[in-house]
Amino acid sequence: MRPSQSDLLTKYSPMFQMLTERQGAGPRFRQGRELLLALGMGGVIGLIIAVGYAGIAFALLAGIAFLWVGLRWPEMAILTVIGINSGIVDTEAIPWLSMGPITLHISDLLLIFLLALIFLRAMSQPGFRLYGSPLAIPLLLFFLALVISVGNAVVFQGVGANDALRLARFVTYWLIFFPVIELVRDEKTLRNLIKGLWILAAILFVGTLFPNVLDSVHLLPVRTTGISEIVTETAQNENIRLYTYGERMFFVLIPTAAALIALSKRRQFWTGLMLAALLFWLFRSFQRNYLLAILLSLGLLIMVIRPPDALRFGRRVLPMLLLVVALIFVVLMVQPGQIRVELDAWSARLESMVGGTGQVDPNLEYRLVENRYAIQQIEAHPIFGIGLRNNYRPLMMYETPSTGLTWFMHNAYLWIWLMMGLVGLVPFLILCAMYVIRTFRHYRDIHDDELRAIYLGFGVAFVGTLVSNTVAPNFIQHWSLLIYPTMMGINEVIYRLSTGEQAA
Secondary structure (H helix, E strand, O other): OOOOHHHHHOOOOHHHHHHHOOOOOOHHHHHHHHHHHHHHHHHHHHHHHHOOOHHHHHHHHHHHHHHHHHHHOHHHHHHHHHHHHOOOEOHHHOOOEEEOOEEEOHHHHHHHHHHHHHHHHHHHOOOOOOOOOOOHHHHHHHHHHHHHHHHHHHHHOOOOHHHHHHHHHHHHHHHHHHHHHHHOOOHHHHHHHHHHHHHHHHHHHHHHHOOOOOHHHOEOOEEEEOOOOOOOHHHHHOOOEEEEOOHHHHHHHHHHHHHHHHHOOOOOHHHHHHHHHHHHHHHHHOOHHHHHHHHHHHHHHHHHOOHHHHHHHHHHHHHHHHHHHHHHHHHHHHOHHHHHHHHHHHHHHHHHHOOOOOOOOHHHHHHHHHHHHHHHHHHHOOOOOOOOOOOOOOOOOOOOOOOOOOOOOOOHHHHHHHHHOHHHHHHHHHHHHHHHHHHHHHHHHOOOHHHHHHHHHHHHHHHHHHHHOOOOOOOOOHHHHOHHHHHHHHHHHHHHHHHOOOOO
16 A cells, blocks of 8 residues: 555655654744744845845745645646646736746746655655656757757747746646646545646536636636638627637636546436536537547547447437537527527538638638748758747738747647657657556556556547647647646546656
């Protein structure tokens, strides 16, 4: 039996015992020790403020609190980073923190603190061993390629250091994989982390039901737009399409919820309710690539699981589908015009992909032009790329120097190759391939049916994500990519706990 998180915390070195110990010393001694610690830290922070570095003082104070949370509840610290970047708060409203010559976002600091916590525990806590993972090597090589790409952009390509580093910050969030595999060490913490993802998704979904209600306090930002394809004047002008930072988490959790319903022997009422909610979001998102990729993931899931599990899935989903049909019927009775507009919009979105409207979809045409320019640059710089945040194409029609994203592209794989060259693309593809292979090779080794469902659900969802990233660069964008290294890390922990794999 693997020791629990609380058991591990009792073995800290004296420095960590001083921060976390609640017993073993007299009341007066503990009070005096805590008073000295408070006075010492207060004096240091006050001195930093006095010399004019209030931002650093605030970051230090927040870092101490975050490290304490990370020591006691590492899953809460990880969820905090994910929540900030997934749409719980409007990241544009959070002030940047000036740290001397560089400026960081608060979530950047939290990630740094989580990585530092691994180092501190490894150096100071007796018995703390690093587990590692086969996925760690390609991920570290990908991060090394990111560093090389920044240097290439700034030193050789003339890109501004701030521009290159800002994009590098986003890609660096892939490193949250390491806090997950190293700090989540028992089943209770693992389940709390998984439960936290569901709770975050539920909160974000509620935000889509009431878009922009909390804009004044910068919470749950949701953007609504019309549909660009030529259908009806109403569909073009009415804001029926939803964008939320948490939509990539929604994407991943749809196949995962389906896997839980299929594989878990226990009743999954709340999971079924969450699946219905996420499918409703998918309908309101009008995201063609998400729809096709999720259908691919669900089809793959049905192919992989045993026939009895597929039958269980059908029996459990049928009542939910009947409920959805009933709800649609009620809405048709109450608001027939609204449903008609949304169905017309979906029809136009899907027809535009295959030229059914008689016109070339401008979004797809735009992406093809991006790809052509990117391939030209890749042919000239195949090994190291052109560097992070470097312009690779001229301005297109209707673009201006202030609005044209001439460094951005929608195909994540071409973008990585363009920025980092083969030195970045190859380890990234190896990382993705290893994760998928490990999922389908080992999911039968997971004894707990719910954890096996999570393990397999994350894996099939990632296969759909691989397809989706050919037209949407979710692997590179900070508000979307965090779910991917997190699910990779969760799967590694599930496998480790289920097989009794020892530390490296």
